[in-house]
Amino acid sequence: MRSREYLMTATPYCILTKMGLCLFVQDGGSLPPKAAHAFGSSKTGEMRASPLAVPANAPSRKKRLELDDDLDTECPSQKQARSGPQPRLPSCPLTLNPPPAPVHALDVTTPSRLGPYVLLEPEEGSRTYRALHCPTGTEYICKVYPACERLAVLEPYWRLPHHGHVARPAEVLAGTQLLYAFFLRPHGDMHSLVRRRRRLPEPEAAALFRQMAAALAHCHQHGLVLRDLKLRRFVFTDRERTKLVLENLEDACVLTGPDDSLWDKHACPAYVGPEILSSRASYSGKAADVWSLGVALFTMLAGHYPFQDSEPALLFGKIRRGAFALPEGLSAPARCLVRCLLRREPTERLTASGILLHPWLRENAIPAALPRSRHCEADQVVPEGPGLEEAEEEGERDMGLYG
DSSP states (O other), X not given: OHHHHHHHHOEEEEEEETTEEEEEEESSSOOOHHHXXXXXXXXXXXXXXXXXXXXXXXXXXXXXXXXXXXXXTTOOOXXXXXXXXXXXXXOOOOOOOOOOOOOOOSOOOSOEEETTXXXXXXXXXXXXXXXXXXXXXXXXXXXXXXXXXXXXXXXXXXXXXXXXXXXXXXXXXXXXXXXXXXXXXOSOBHHHHHHHHOSOOHHHHHHHHHHHHHHHHHHHHTTXXXXXXXXXXXXXXXXXXXXXXXXXXXXXXXXXXXXXXXXXXXXXXXXXXXXXXXXXXXXXXXXXXXXXXXXXXXXXXXXXXXXXXXXXXXXXXXXXXXXXXXXXXXXXXHHHHHHHHSOSSGGGSOOHXXXXXXXXXXXXXXXXXXXXOOXXXXXXXXXXXXXXXXXXXXXXXXXXXXX
């Protein structure tokens, strides 16, 4: 009787495993043995585990690029991305894990126990925390979302097959109020590396950029447009900082067919494509991703963004014109690849899969160990104005570009 009463009064939670997404129950503590056994029972009155499905009209979680009218009369306005029927999540075998502890707020200021994890201090803002897996001592990054967003957060991971350069949550715990996604703690990101090193030697840049392009090509192949693509989103999985993964799919847009047209104006200012700024209609989401990847490659090779200005209106004007100067000393194949990615006309850009076939990446074979630059030339210094140190932070914090 205790098993039956326990299950009838418990609240649901779900676990994302390698096999799929399952719904379980929780009451803030561990399931008693009898209650766990009752999950497999079919008696009348007892709850059973069931798979979560994506409703046909499930909205996608989006950020938007918003600017005041007095900054630029042609600045992007809020528009909805094209959407359609969403596929259903497949069922998965029943797996029992300890339910999470009842943490009821996004702002966790003191260490909190969450099943086998302990949430520590926040990393970035109030939604990302350091976490420790107590049984193994492994460090994780925990991203916390409102539970109502769980379908938008988890759907891209269901759509995308495993890939060596795209990170996936090691575990997801979902209570009635909050969703907790645990990722292995990285060893820094590409933005920090370029900020510290300035220009990267071409062999090292090619080895890292190849991994970034492979992640993007895999996402595009399986119907995901990443949006908000930038250096900071690629993180290292090793202490030597040679292996990269896309840190998450938080901002990805799930396509429902071959048409990749998007309507919403969404990007980081330094990485936004000219068609997003100028177009009054839809634009190609995949081509916009390729432009952003081109900005990342230019920055890796030059030590600064191709388009810079402290005033958003002037910055966007430079991006619309599409004129940039490549630094001296770059090889002809490197110059060619940058120009193939930063073309004003979206249809003239390489595809993500085409990038991997470019001669620059084929000539710079994967080295056994990436070289480290020990010299800094005069033109490697980030210029005055919003450089790598603060441009992304200012764009997100001061200009009101994100909702």
